[in-house]
Amino acid sequence: MSSGVLLVGHGTRDATGTDQFFELTAQLQQCLPQWPVEGCLLEFQQPDIASGWQRLVDRGVTEIRVAPLLLFAAGHARQDIPTIIQECSLRNPDIRHWQCGPLSRAPEMVDLLVQRIEQAASGAEQEASGADWPLDDSVSLVMVGRGSYDPCAQADMKILTEVVANRLPIGQHAVSFYAMAEPKLPAVLDQVASQTDRPSTVIVQPHLLFQGRLYDAIAGQVSQAASRHPEVRFICGDYLGPTESVAKAVQRRLQRT
Structure with a gap:
């Protein structure tokens, strides 16, 4: 055949x-x-x-x-x-x-997400001080998906976030969506940044395959959160590519x- x-x-x-x-x-x-x-x-x-x-x-x-x-x-x-x-x-x-x-949660996808998050952290610190910056418990991770009305897809995104977060030496983590599901990204960013034990840095990792309007919109929401919470550093990771x-x-x- x-x-x-x-x-x-x-x-x-x-x-x-x-x-x-x-x-x-x-x-x-x-x-x-x-x-x-x-x-x-x-x-x-x-x-x-x-x-x-x-x-x-x-x-x-x-x-x-x-x-x-x-x-x-x-x-x-x-x-x-x-x-x-x-x-x-x-x-x-x-x-x-x-x-x-x-x-879904193919091992290659999990590995790539971990790599993108590590690159986001390292790239931001090198730009600021010229030195590498290891992830630690002062960093929070917010994963953001496109969003879906399908409850199974929503659950899969939440499980993926747990799997990825467990691979990283970070503090708190949360899942969010751009549309069609709750919680939405701006609300999660405000919540994370307003906690009593708020993180010094929040890395937002878009779970998107390619460049597009959605990635640009998410990056814009991260920038807006940084303006609302100047005491916290917000970093937007790259798409998977x-x-x-x-x-x-x-x-x-x-x-x-």
Whole structure:
């Protein structure tokens, strides 16, 4: 059986974020040289899912492994993508297909988040004093996710935050969301900064794959919190990016099934 991989991204209106998705598609192809890989997008940009499916069919595959590039399982993974894939399969009933799970708490994702948080701490201190700065219990971590109405996705984000925080020598930690779920990021930042035993530093780590309007909006909310609480240093970490770690996490999902 000749297999191919359909990597399905959410899509963004941001040109840089779109380019980064296709950089990741190329990374995944390097991880899986035995299978053709096509990238496609659910929203905003082309190629769409139907076009990506057809490209794999034209390349002669007889089985399509659908890989949603999604952090958690919610409406897109459970409903939107399967519905479109089913429509595609009706046009090619001889093509077998199946869909792997979201990235969730794949070890590569946890490792990458820890790395991003450590980089945020080290980069901020080097900029301020030219020296490395180790994380310690005077630092609080606030993880922020995109947000979802799906309670399972919300719970998955909270568990991921616990897993990441337990890997770091920090003080308190909290989870927040940008939209569609509570608590929202500004409220959590105010709460953390207003505690009697408030931290000296708050690192906010956006749990986002690529550059886009959402990352910029979160960075803006962190900057606003810094203005409201000048006695606390706020640092916004970087997004995950089109890294080999993310590609390896997708590979893990594809090869487990």
